Amino acid sequence: MKKYASPSKWKDLFVFDAHCDTACVLFDPPVSFVRNPAHLDLQKIRKGGLQAQIFALWVDPLLAPQRAMKKALLLLQNMEKKVFAPKHAIKVTSLAGMDAAVRQKKLAAWLFLEGGHIIENSPEILHIFYSLGVRGMTLTHSKNTDWADSTTDTPRHQGLNALGRRIVRQMAEMGMAIDVSHASDKTIAHVLKTTAVPVMASHSNSRELCAIPRNLTDDFIRAIAKRRGFIGVNFCPAFVLRRVFDQIEANFARYAKEIKERTRGKLDDPEFLSQIEWEYFLRSVAGTDPVGLDDIVDHIVHIAAIGGIDCVGLGSDFDGIPSTPTGLRNAAAFPALVAAMQKRGFREAEIRKVCALNLRRFLGRVLVEK
Ligand SMILES: [Zn+2]
Numbered sequence: 001m002k003k004y005a006s007p008s009k010w011k012d013l014f015v016f017d018a019h020c021d022t023a024c025v026l027f028d029p030p031v032s033f034v035r036n037p038a039h040l041d042l043q044k045i046r047k048g049g050l051q052a053q054i055f056a057l058w059v060d061p062l063l064a065p066q067r068a069m070k071k072a073l074l075l076l077q078n079m080e081k082k083v084f085a086p087k088h089a090i091k092v093t094s095l096a097g098m099d100a101a102v103r104q105k106k107l108a109a110w111l112f113l114e115g116g117h118i119i120e121n122s123p124e125i126l127h128i129f130y131s132l133g134v135r136g137m138t139l140t141h142s143k144n145t146d147w148a149d150s151t152t153d154t155p156r157h158q159g160l161n162a163l164g165r166r167i168v169r170q171m172a173e174m175g176m177a178i179d180v181s182h183a184s185d186k187t188i189a190h191v192l193k194t195t196a197v198p199v200m201a202s203h204s205n206s207r208e209l210c211a212i213p214r215n216l217t218d219d220f221i222r223a224i225a226k227r228r229g230f231i232g233v234n235f236c237p238a239f240v241l242r243r244v245f246d247q248i249e250a251n252f253a254r255y256a257k258e259i260k261e262r263t264r265g266k267l268d269d270p271e272f273l274s275q276i277e278w279e280y281f282l283r284s285v286a287g288t289d290p291v292g293l294d295d296i297v298d299h300i301v302h303i304a305a306i307g308g309i310d311c312v313g314l315g316s317d318f319d320g321i322p323s324t325p326t327g328l329r330n331a332a333a334f335p336a337l338v339a340a341m342q343k344r345g346f347r348e349a350e351i352r353k354v355c356a357l358n359l360r361r362f363l364g365r366v367l368v369e370k
Pocket of ligand 1: 114181182203320
């Protein structure tokens, strides 16, 4: 087994990350993809060895039902304009396309939808997004859709309803990755019953290590791994340590009165409400306990121990999280995570699987290449 002299000399580090919200950062307020103060830009990509990335077109569920699809299309158009047209990255829809982009030393960019509310209950709209290059969808975000329950909302359907099962089957047939991050336990159980294809949780951690509903139980880790699915470890400190989650919740609750005052008379302006919510999440992380690289590695170790080394990968959630772990501040820091994994005893072949190969193989099993 090859031994690395030092991760900084690891020239052929291949990182393929399963989730970021950079499409939103590039949209509002508008910043450059070449260089920006957020988590992911061209410079950080090069430094971090990031060669392929799944970009989520995330739309706040507050914009549903009437404005969500429009927002997703605007995000996509903005990606075309700022990222794909100037060839900073190449939009890919197949493994061959990804390999070609990597050979050209360009970032291979996959597009996913984040939040089933975006398709407005319409399998036809899902087809349209497919034709625009979208190859996966997170079934819900933080709120239930009309056909699937979210893990952070009051159950409405007890999982998937008939339309939800139809959409999941359609995704499997089309060769779109079914992403269960944010979905409720019952929704995940229904997905696993509805289809036999491999599924992913693009940015979810272990509930055993951080007991919040947003993370995966060992049973789900086992079930996803058994059908050769994929789980991307999320860097969000609140999803890594329960203590930090509780601190953020408590801080956020303290702002309740202030939020109510600022949003009075503006409850019919979802964009404004969404901005305010984010602003207070950013404020709520102040003073919370630090989360380190080793805490992230703990989740990788646990998921690998339960589901095997072939199911686990990275789902950073960069540009979608209000704070980051110490030593893992942005996409330039992937080599530091590799070093932390080496220190923990992961072998080269295992690190390569976690950094990129597991996600690549998962997509290869799911995509129906045309
Ligand atoms: Zn998310």
